[in-house]
Amino acid sequence: MSWLKKFTRDKKKQGKDHAVSSDEVLGTSSDGSGEEQIKTRLSIHPQAQVNDESKYFYQFLNNELPDLKRNQLSLSGIDLEHHEKTGMVSVTAFVRTSLEKPVTLGKTTLLLLNPEGERIARKEFDLAELGELPAESSRPWQFDFEKKTIEAKEIPSEDWQLAFELKPKEVPHRLELDENWEKSLAVEEQEKLSAFVQNTEPPKPGEVNFLGLQQAMKQDGSLHVTLLIRNGSQKNISLEQLPLVIEDAKGDVVAKGGFKLGPLSVSSNTSKPWTFIFPKEMVQKTDADFSRWKAYPPQQA
Known part of the structure; x- marks a missing residue:
């Protein structure tokens, strides 16, 4: 008392x-x-x-x-x-x-x-x-x-x-586009991507992960992969270097390499799309099964 x-x-x-x-x-x-x-x-x-x-x-x-x-x-x-x-x-x-x-x-x-x-x-x-x-x-x-x-x-x-002390109001996980993406991506495509982000289960609080959007094996042997970099933390993150592994439906490593991003910033509670190009020498499997695939940093394997 x-x-x-x-x-x-x-x-x-x-x-x-x-x-x-x-x-x-x-x-x-x-x-x-x-x-x-x-x-x-x-x-x-x-x-x-x-x-x-x-x-x-x-x-x-x-x-x-x-x-x-x-x-x-x-x-x-x-x-x-x-x-x-x-x-x-x-x-x-x-x-x-x-x-x-x-x-x-x-x-x-x-x-x-x-x-x-x-x-x-x-x-x-x-x-x-x-x-x-x-x-x-x-x-x-x-x-x-x-x-x-x-x-x-x-x-x-x-x-x-x-x-x-009030609990912060829940803000829906949202799409964040780089300035170049905003200029090059049609408004209709931006809206579709935004709806996809909002309708996909967000990352756990504090978690940063990667969600594959699309991939393409080019004639020169390179692999182009577009990912959503998903930031579930309450702080902005800045990625300067990012090692990535691409794995196909059979669990085989398709490509592996590191990227310099210059840095790339991703705001809190947002997902930012980014395209990564693996040159031919980084591609380990040319007949990959992309019916299901994933991307992750090697330390998260």
Whole structure:
């Protein structure tokens, strides 16, 4: 149980506010926040030990808080204390709800941010300890960030922010075309390729793999292979050199070689088509069975 700090009337609010849709925290689906403005009422936890002077302070501070839109949750920073001996940072904040019904929160990761929005600390809290929050209420609470959860050296005393860590919204895996491809590939073909990428199971999170699109054995003995370079990570990648193996339906190695790409960038969560030309000397099997085939770097064999 986190007990609230006792404040006097001259204490000023030190932190910023952070309001989000309740759906983003609760994982629910509602009709949205709308434009209805909600004034939250002070709610003190039944077991919190708060004297009259501190309660007056919380009531005064709550009256000064901005209205919330309907169906929002908010964290409004009140006080931050850095314990030099232990390294712990204690944050007092209002946990606010503009829902029409009472709500009990669960395990939620909170972030402590500096005035520039950079992360100071990160920790998962069990917000069920706050108890049931009444409809349209504002409950003060203390959050302790132990030293091991703190990432920054500088701890600001004002304009910090306690915020919900929200899961990034899922963005569909999409097609990315190099500038030369955009110029040379007809719009209709671009649309077909884009639809193919969207309808194909995307790579696993963090995975980079290759998907064969088409191949052709030329009269000069070279093999032309067009692949989708699929980046399933949340970071852009840059390929400067790429060794590749082409394998046919029988599992035989058709061609093998390395390519300098100059570098070739592939944005996060995208697939980029690229054509690789294996000269005759890199081709090991001329009568390959391409009814089914695959391409991969040798280390992924």
